[in-house]
Amino acid sequence: xxxxxxxxxxxxxxxxxxxxxxxxxxxxxxxxxxxxxxxxxxxxxxxxxxxxxxxxxxxxxxxxxxxxxxxxxxxxxxxxxxxxxxxxxxxxxxxxxxxxxxxxxxxxxxxxxxxxxxxxxxxxxxxxxxxxxxxxxxxxxxxxxxxxxxxxxxxxxxxxxxxxxxxxxxxxxxxxxxxxxxxxxxxxxxxxxxxxxxxxxxxxxxxxxxxxxxxxxxxxxxxxxxxxxxxxxxxxxxxxxxxxxxxxxxxxxxxxxxxxxxxxxxxxxxxxxxxxxxxxxxxxxxxxxxxxxxxxxxxxxxxxxxxxxxxxxxxxxxxxxxxxxxxxxxxxxxxxxxxxxxxxxxxxxxxxxxxxxxxxxxxxxxxxxxxxxxxxxxxxxxxxxxxxxxxxxxxxxxxxx
Amino acid sequence: xxxxxxxxxxxxxxxxxxxxxxxxxxxxxxxxxxxxxxxxxxxxxxxxxxxxxxxxxxxxxxxxxxxxxxxxxxxxxxxxxxxxxxxxxxxxxxxxxxxxxxxxxxxxxxxxxxxxxxxxxxxxxxxxxxxxxxxxxxxxxxxxxxxxxxxxxxxxxxxxxxxxxxxxxxxxxxxxxxxxxxxxxxxxxxxxxxxxxxxxxxxxxxxxxxxxxxxxxxxxxxxxxxxxxxxxxxxxxxxxxxxxxxxxxxxxxxxxxxxxxxxxxxxxxxxxxxxxxxxxxxxxxxxxxxxxxxxxxxxxxxxxxxxxxxxxxxxxxxxxxxxxxxxxxxxxxxxxxxxxxxxxxxxxxxxxxxxxxxxxxxxxxxxxxxxxxxxxxxxxxxxxxxxxxxxxxxxxxxxxx
Numbered sequence: 001x002x003x004x005x006x007x008x009x010x011x012x013x014x015x016x017x018x019x020x021x022x023x024x025x026x027x028x029x030x031x032x033x034x035x036x037x038x039x040x041x042x043x044x045x046x047x048x049x050x051x052x053x054x055x056x057x058x059x060x061x062x063x064x065x066x067x068x069x070x071x072x073x074x075x076x077x078x079x080x081x082x083x084x085x086x087x088x089x090x091x092x093x094x095x096x097x098x099x100x101x102x103x104x105x106x107x108x109x110x111x112x113x114x115x116x117x118x119x120x121x122x123x124x125x126x127x128x129x130x131x132x133x134x135x136x137x138x139x140x141x142x143x144x145x146x147x148x149x150x151x152x153x154x155x156x157x158x159x160x161x162x163x164x165x166x167x168x169x170x171x172x173x174x175x176x177x178x179x180x181x182x183x184x185x186x187x188x189x190x191x192x193x194x195x196x197x198x199x200x201x202x203x204x205x206x207x208x209x210x211x212x213x214x215x216x217x218x219x220x221x222x223x224x225x226x227x228x229x230x231x232x233x234x235x236x237x238x239x240x241x242x243x244x245x246x247x248x249x250x251x252x253x254x255x256x257x258x259x260x261x262x263x264x265x266x267x268x269x270x271x272x273x274x275x276x277x278x279x280x281x282x283x284x285x286x287x288x289x290x291x292x293x294x295x296x297x298x299x300x301x302x303x304x305x306x307x308x309x310x311x312x313x314x315x316x317x318x319x320x321x322x323x324x325x326x327x328x329x330x331x332x333x334x335x336x337x338x339x340x341x342x343x344x345x346x347x348x349x350x351x352x353x354x355x356x357x358x359x360x361x362x363x364x365x366x367x368x369x370x371x372x373x374x375x376x377x378x379x380x381x382x383x384x385x386x387x388x389x390x391x392x393x394x395x396x397x398x399x400x401x
Numbered sequence: 402x403x404x405x406x407x408x409x410x411x412x413x414x415x416x417x418x419x420x421x422x423x424x425x426x427x428x429x430x431x432x433x434x435x436x437x438x439x440x441x442x443x444x445x446x447x448x449x450x451x452x453x454x455x456x457x458x459x460x461x462x463x464x465x466x467x468x469x470x471x472x473x474x475x476x477x478x479x480x481x482x483x484x485x486x487x488x489x490x491x492x493x494x495x496x497x498x499x500x501x502x503x504x505x506x507x508x509x510x511x512x513x514x515x516x517x518x519x520x521x522x523x524x525x526x527x528x529x530x531x532x533x534x535x536x537x538x539x540x541x542x543x544x545x546x547x548x549x550x551x552x553x554x555x556x557x558x559x560x561x562x563x564x565x566x567x568x569x570x571x572x573x574x575x576x577x578x579x580x581x582x583x584x585x586x587x588x589x590x591x592x593x594x595x596x597x598x599x600x601x602x603x604x605x606x607x608x609x610x611x612x613x614x615x616x617x618x619x620x621x622x623x624x625x626x627x628x629x630x631x632x633x634x635x636x637x638x639x640x641x642x643x644x645x646x647x648x649x650x651x652x653x654x655x656x657x658x659x660x661x662x663x664x665x666x667x668x669x670x671x672x673x674x675x676x677x678x679x680x681x682x683x684x685x686x687x688x689x690x691x692x693x694x695x696x697x698x699x700x701x702x703x704x705x706x707x708x709x710x711x712x713x714x715x716x717x718x719x720x721x722x723x724x725x726x727x728x729x730x731x732x733x734x735x736x737x738x739x740x741x742x743x744x745x746x747x748x749x750x751x752x753x754x755x756x757x758x759x760x761x762x763x764x765x766x767x768x769x770x771x772x773x774x775x776x777x778x779x780x781x782x783x784x785x786x787x788x789x790x791x792x793x794x795x796x797x798x799x800x801x802x
Binding site: 131248 | 566
């Protein structure tokens with residue numbers, strides 16, 4: 001070596017996460033004010049709006065409402081085109097056709113790095129639009145309007161985006177903080193019961209690894225949450241989003257350059273289960289099972305007390321989650337290793353480096369380990385199957401174990 | 402608004418920029434040591450090597466040498482495949498076929514976020530490979546081996562990548578710091594005279610806006626630099642790379658979220674000129690002209706003294722740069738506005754927000770302005786044309802003005 005320069009770059013990102021209702025109603029100034037810090041005086045920013053087809057169906061007036069709102073505040077925003085509707089759900093991430101379409105619109109309308117893309121939808125649509133925005137001109141400004149519980153309390157407030165490729169989830173993506181997040185609680189009213197429930201599992205997850213009083217709250221409000229009580233849900237979302245944001249800000253590794261990823265508690269099995277089910281099982285539903293599995297494993301390994309373990313399974317059950325699905329152990333032949341075990345290797349590959357999995361010492365207290373024992377995972381799966389059988393005998397017909 | 406959380410994320414990136422020679426010779430441990438901080442003990446990291454075809458032609462033993470080096474240090478690296486050769490120069494950025502090819506290799510070989518891609522080549526190849534790496538698994542580790550003066554002192558040590566799309570330069574790209582940069586001076590010996598010279602213009606640029614003593618150095622060593630003196634060039638590269646790195650680290654906006662981009666002094670005209678010439682004019686050659694143009698403009702506007710302006714043009718001339726090309730003003734009809742003027746609008750669009758151009762108060766002292774006057778730009782072009790005529794009468798035949 002002749003010479004060495006050591007470069008140290010520190011990058012600061014700031015963005016507001018706003019909780020509101022009827023964000024596009026004429027008198028609601030939250031959006032106008034959230035975008036003001038990025039605007040040149042006297043110019044109207046170019047805006048492209050992308051809407052999840054599922055949301056557009058439930059809210060037939062949404063596209064017109066967004067357009068009317070932008071027209072009302074035309075000193076601030078200029079819509080470059082009518083809102084663009086893209087399919088909701090994982091299908092929008094399966095290939096890059098929608099990413100390319102958005103990039104073509106960015107090009108066609110001469111949108112620059114100070115222009116805005118508004119993404120209105122569930123987590124999959126936000127992931128896809130976020131990726132398209134992040135790589136256009138090295139980053140057009142993204143404003144997220146998450147419409148599901150899952151997106152409002154978890155993925156939609158964070159710093160990641162992505163689409164699938166080579167049949168691998170999020171194979172393509174970046175870390176790119178949004179310009180602003182606007183969580184409009186009004187969208188929650190039209191969610192299906194499944195989607196309402198599915199998002200709660202990420203709250204259970206973050207409570208388990210970080211915040212015992214939040215777990216108590218979830219226990220105390222389980223019936224109200226399952227019964228679609230809006231006040232309880234709003235508190236859940238704000239508390240969960242805050243824990244998620246705090247983790248990103250204070251973990252010391254917001255762009256996940258290391259191997260540790262505590263917020264992925266329960267996710268190694270969840271990712272694989274989603275994929276094995278052909279996405280019949282939703283992400284949040286799979287996460288509930290992943291949480292149950294890793295909590296059971298923690299108990300079996302003597303790290304988590306049985307009483308705490310029972311509280312966890314009872315909470316998930318009270319919220320309405322199933323804790324076993326046939327994809328977890330499809331073969332009646334017990335000599336065949338369930339495919340779900342491959343999820344551990346794929347999880348390691350996606351994170352990179354050494355396998356790092358979060359387990360539980362107690363409610364509110366996670367810890368990291370670098371190996372999991374296959375036999376103990378299988379025993380944990382059996383326990384979950386038996387638990388599910390007991391609470392829902394129909395599982396007997398489905399699972400030939 | 403019901404509630405607001407203000408998120409603040411600080412991301413730290415650290416990487417070494419190492420100046421060495423014969424980086425793949427058996428006894429050179431620079432690479433092994435540069436990669437050590439990212440490695441798990443006892444495991445060999447997966448490595449994919451991508452080489453610029455121009456470099457591979459000049460160094461027929463390079464691919465075998467890299468392979469042999471990795472085999473020698475197989476406790477540290479495992480090559481997943483034979484080195485992959487991609488075209489050198491801007492053509493490799495024209496569409497996304499090479500990006501897709503690299504991503505397919507990342508997938509095929511199960512490379513994770515802790516695996517390495519070694520990119521060996523000029524700035525265009527580094528840009529393309531950097532983009533492919535940055536979006537695979539949200540960022541596979543990139544190690545750059547810049548092989549040109551331009552890449553070693555400027556683009557290859559920075560935090561950007563990209564490819565072209567919709568006929569716009571770097572339409573797709575990200576900000577993504579590399580894991581390490583290894584500048585091997587040995588590659589400079591086989592550069593063509595054009596490539597040797599072209600990279601010097603970025604050193605002139607950064608000296609002009611930031612470092613008067615470095616400008617003095619360039620003046621004092623102009624003949625040696627033009628005459629391919631290796632010691633002078635090494636000093637130039639280290640000083641220029643250091644100024645570039647320091648700017649990124651201390652500017653307060655390493656990922657260019659604002660509109661200011663001082664390192665793009667002279668670049669508004671350069672980008673357009675490259676494109677107008679169909680990339681016949683190299684980036685560094687175009688930057689030399691862009692510098693001459695904006696220095697002349699600064700002088701015409703009464704902001705830069707004539708004596709300083711003359712030193713700038715004389716230095717560029719002594720280094721062997723042409724200061725006028727026919728694409729700058731192709732029509733003999735003076736009523737036709739030269740297309741080069743459109744470069745200003747395109748520059749603004751690429752940066753986003755308000756037009757922000759760097760001009761000069763003095764050598765070593767740039768300042769930013771938000772407008773440029775067309776008539777004064779045209780007059781500056783005429784001055785450059787006359788200067789070039791005087792020093793090279795062949796321009797008379799080429800430029801029908």
